Amino acid sequence: MKATAPHAYPILKRILAVSLLLGLLLIISAFLGLSMGSSEQNIRQILAVLAGHADQYPTLSSIVWRIRLPRVLLAALVGATLSLGGLVFQALLRNPLAEPYIMGISGGSAVGAIIGILLGMSPFPGVAFFAFAGSMATLLLVLLIASTRSAMKKETLILAGVMVNAFCASVIMFLISLTQDSRLHNILFWLMGDLSMSNTHQTLMLMVALLPCFTVLFLLARPMNILLMGEEMAANMGVDVRLIPLVLLLVTSFMVSIVVCHTGLLGFVGLVMPHLLRLLFGPDHRLLVPACILGGAAYLILCDLLARSLPSQGEMPVGVITAMVGAPLFILLLRRSRQ
């Protein structure tokens, strides 16, 4: 994999190096996301606007700061949350196929959102509230199904999540089959994940809710490493194997739910970004948590940029791009690492 042994460097330096690298990538992506779009402009004008000379180009300034900035910020937050969510669930359930929606969140929030859309509600707060309520309800249901007297077994959790999601999927199909008007388009966009509903206020609220979650997960990075060794061994190394998995599960599910209720079911980012970053930087979660936040953010900003600039008219759901770009990239890296 790597020529140099990871143990040769102290962990702090490695965290710093990876964060700087991916932070730089994030800044470049954000710059691209702010400067490119459907309206005509040249790079000098953009730089002037970004430098704060708004008065020279009032229209462009308004586009950059009022439309593109909240969207780039939303893409960053969503990309970070979903990558981190996938990382935590893959570690917690020790299952490489785990993704942020595995606790039934996708099914529950989708049913909630579709009901909201069918009731003719506005995307925010109406549909978002219904989606959040739906995901919390399925999460509770999954926890209830999976919990026994002794403890929660990870296989039972996965199965319960998959079953609840499958049940919800049939409800979703049923609701879609009943819908024939323009609301169908809204439903399909929601199911594929859509960042176009962003506004500044909403995005800032999301940020305030997400940053504490990121912090908690970063603090639990070392216990997450040790949990990989198996529950029994983790317990013997002083990790609270009841409390810490529960905190990880609840914090992650909560942050994924509040993101999903704003943007719909953005697939693939949460499944593959953790694997991709693990292939690049190794298995240490103290490294992977910041890497997922920064790398996931940068990745979704770039995918969103493609989603809104590729079609000559309108835009496509960003969920289409995430897998179309990400899957081949991942397969390439996987084959490289096997050689």
Add this chain to the structure above:
Amino acid sequence: MKTALAVKDLSHSYGRRSVLNAVSFSVQEGEFFIIIGPNGSGKTTLVRTISGSLRPQRGQTEILGCPIGSYSGKALARSVAVVTQTPPADIPFTVAEVVLMGRSPHLSLLAVEKRKDLQLAERAMSFTNVQHLAGRRLDQLSAGERQRVFVARAICQQPRIIVLDEPTASLDLAHQIHVMDLLERLRMDEKITIIMVSHDLNLAAMYADRLLLLKAGGVVSLGKPEEVLTFQTLERAYGCVLLVDENPVKKVPRVTLVPNSIMQAGFRSLTGQ
């Protein structure tokens, strides 16, 4: 000499099946203590109660004079390190990273490993002779190497007691003796109490100060190898005939299995037992 571990009247059952039945014994500090017994005799359950993984339904366990319940998870991990029967094999961490994890009960949530922790890990790795593997990933090692890595991880934890559940079970002869010698040295040099479960009666006899023989969750015999490993006691515990004579390399009992065909050919009259 102080008591490292005191077990009093320990009982536990899984559902209706009783696995430990009023087990009592104590282990002195610096002792090499080996638990033997047939399959299903409760050895692993006993180890799990000592490591704090299992809370027994009845009885008390005291570690270094304090009830096990009075320890926090981290405090217990600073006193007792455990090497489980089947350590994880498919973890992509490097050997150095795994060994360094042993420092975690000594670190607060935010702390990172300091130079001292790295030195302790280096020392533990050289002690178990895995320092040349430091940069290798755990899933690229042989079973014997991996077992030594987990022993190094336990040493790095700086415990007073190390508990091992059949550490030599999957190892070839050279690695078996290597791990046992290593534990012996730990006991001598670092005064660490060694408590281990073993199926290998001959290895147990050569290294243990005392043996505990369990059967069906109860204590059959407890004492020095020559007191426990007698023909009568073993036949009672294992339900098969074993030949016991003196080990040619050390003045301890040696146990030999007797195939049925030889039994039928008049083994009893041959040996006089």
